[in-house]
Amino acid sequence: MTLAWRGGSISDATLTKIRSFIGNGEGRVAHFYLDSRSLVTVAVGYYCPTAEDATTLSYLNKTTRAPATAAEKKKEWETIQALSPAHTPNSHNAKFYESSTTLVMPDAEITRLFDVKLQEFYADLVDVFSGFDSYPEKAKIALFDMIYNLGEGRNADPARHRKATGLRQFHTLIAACQNHDWVKAAGACRRHGPSDQRNNDTKALFLACAAEDRTALQSAAPKKADQQPQSAVTTASVIPGRDRAPYQHRAPLHHRSISTRLLQIGSRGQDVRAVQRALNRVLAGVSQIETDGVFGAGTAAAVRMAQSRAKIPADGVVGGNTMRILDLVVSQQSGA
Secondary structure, eight states: OOEEETTEEEOHHHHHHHHHHHHHHHOOEEEEEEOTTOOEEEETTEEOOSHHHHTTSOOEETTTOOBOOHHHHHHHHHHHHTTOOSSSSOOOOGGGGGGGOOEEOOHHHHHHHHHHHHHHHHHHHHHHOTTGGGSOHHHHHHHHHHHHHHOOOOOOBGGGTBOOOGGGGOHHHHHHHHTTOHHHHHTTOOOSSSOHHHHHHHHHHHHHHHHHHHHHHHHHSOSSOOOOOOOOOOOTTOOSSOSOSOOOOSSOBTTBOOOSSOBOTTOBSHHHHHHHHHHHHHTTTTOOOOOSSBOOHHHHHHHHHHHHHTTSOOOSOBOHHHHHHHHHHHHHHTTO
C-alpha cells in the first residue's frame, strides 16, 4: 500500500517502518479494551466510539472462530464500556480486559484499521507541515508517531480562550521541522503520556536526521575547500511565502548566469554549479561542498543550512527567495 494525498506519497518501504515503529509503541491488540482515557479501543490504538461502529469491524468468535454477528459485536463493546472506571486516566493496560472478551480481531483487520488511521494522519501531517513530503524518512516516522499518539489537534484561539491541542501545540517542534533543524526538533518532541523509551526513540529519529545532514555535507565537501571570507546571510529582498517561484536575477551569481528554473535534488548544469559556488561563499568557515554542477544530498543540506540562517523555509530547494539571498550576498562580497 502506498499512502497518497495531494500528489505526495509514502513509499511501501517507509510505510513498513512507520507501522513497525508505531506498533512497538502502541501495541497490536486483537480485542476491545479501554485506553488511558477510558475510550473503547482496538487494533493499533483504533478508537471505536459507539456500539454501532463496532458492528462495522471484522471479528471472530474466540471459541468457534466463526465470524461474529452484529449483536455479538455490540454486546462486546457494551461489556468493555461498562468497565470504564469512575475517574480517568484509566490505569489498566489492554491485557486487563482480555478475559472479559469473547471475540478476537483477525490480524488482517488490525492492519486495515491501522492503515486507515495512517492515511488520515498523513493528510493531517501535510496540513501541519507544508514541506512534509521533502522531510527525511526518519523525520516522517517520528512525526507519524507523534500525531498517532496526540492527534492533529487545533491551533490556539485566544478569542475563545482556547489553547492549542494535539500536535499543533508543539510550536517549537513545528518551526524546527519547517527549517529542517532536526537537533532543535529532537529537543522539542517530548510528550506527556508515552513512556520514556518511546519518547527517547522518537528523539533519536530526529537526531539521526541531523547526523545524516552532517554526513551529506561532509561527503559533498571538496578535497581542497576554497577559503572564502565568512558572510552573514540576510533576509533582505525576500518575498513572503513558500520559496517555490523561480527568479531571474538582474546580476549573475558568482559571475555566472542563473536560469529561471527551480533547482532541487536531481538538477544538473552550470546554474547548479553557480549555486554551489555561492553556497560555499555563504557558508564559508562552516561548510564547503563540491562545485560539480550536480544537485545531490550534500547540496540540498547546504541549501537548507543557508535557508535556516536566512529565516526562510528550509526545504533544500532553490527557488526565488533563496536565489535572491545568494545573489545579494555574493554581490556584496564581490563589491557589486
